[in-house]
Amino acid sequence: MSVIAVRNLHKSYGKTPVLRGVDLAVAKGETVCVIGPSGSGKSTLLQCLNGLEPFESGEVIVAGQHIGWGRGGARIPEREMTFARRRIGIVFQQFNLFPHMSALANVMEAPVQVLKRPRAVVEAEARALLARVGLAHKADAYPADLSGGQQQRVAIARALAMQPEVMLFDEVTSALDPELVGEVLAVMRGLAKDGMTMLVVTHEMGFAREAADRVIFMDGGLVVEQGPPAEVLGRPREARTREFLGRVLRPESIEA
């Protein structure tokens, strides 16, 4: 049973097509990495999966809920998608922590306000989640006082606090200084190991190679190639994949 099932997803910005018939499935407990050149539509795909980005057509089912369009092509009411988002965790490139709340309050906000669960229980869970991402000692810190890597780890804890069935990661290390990337990837590796279902849009080929069960290469709004990381990253079948990996893994000499 797939946690994410996408069939023939089309999306355009104005007249520019961004997704041109994407098919995708992610099984429970699977970690799938999506790679591809910028502008290939991989980030847009992620935003469509929780209904934050509207799309023209296609069947998208995430955590058992139709997103965007129903079976007969009827528009899914916003209220229904809001409800579905409780079970779809997403972490953004720009963290988007709530700056007027402490790290702990950020993590507690949705379980208390959306799920109406008792504060005391939620607080205990939130502290445990902060400990899980290595930030138990920063519970009372405000986002402005945290490094980018710390903010992103709080953002992961905040998404996990809703106990989602699936976690979506949207280039979560792209806005980080290089030395802070590792701490965020380590948290994600731990999640993958614990059996979380994850769809990860990333430029980190090392992470894709080690942590992914499957790698998907996207280009021009389509899935070009997919398979185990050793195959897609090691022995790519498609010319476009080879060309992309060539650019990413063996960049031409960079002038200083």
Add this chain to the structure above:
Amino acid sequence: MDFEWTLFVESLPALARGAATTAELAFVSICGGLVLGLMGGLARVSGIAALNAFALFCVTLLRGVPLLVTMLFFYYGLPSLGLLLEAKTVAILALSLTNGAYVTEIVRAGIQSIDRGQMRAARSLGMGWALAMRRIVLPQALRRVLPPIGNEAITLLKNTALVSVIAIPDLLRAGTDIMTWQANTFSPFAGVALMYLMMTLPLVWLVARLESRWRVA
């Protein structure tokens, strides 16, 4: 220069009575303006076209017509439509509506100045639009627009001086009354100016206090 110290002091009790009326009008209208402005600002960003258009229409009308004209229209114009309002009601209505129009645009600008990622993050956690607005966007937006909203409150306080034209015994009216009786302009108006100034001070203090309490972020 015809300043007379004794006349200045003797006029103070009468001025104080006028000031009480001014303070009452200002307080009620500031509260009314804040409520209207908050509702108006939310209507402007609601994404509901009809609500937005209605709010924009009201704002354009109320900002485009001088407050004095709005007040006179309500006072002299509405009775001919069969709606007879008390002078004080007219004053509060005109002041609140005009202030609400300005606050609407301040609140709208404040909400739109908050990074869109905040709304996205809130919605992605399963919050509905209203909950995300109330818990995440508005607290940040209102913090940011506190200084201009304080400005509007001070402007409103001073604009209450216009109510003397519809025969409300406010602070300015008390001053002009004394001037007429005593044939002396300078002494009572020194008191009038001083009292307006003194009434703005609590507002300045309140805004400064709220700003420092909400400084986080």
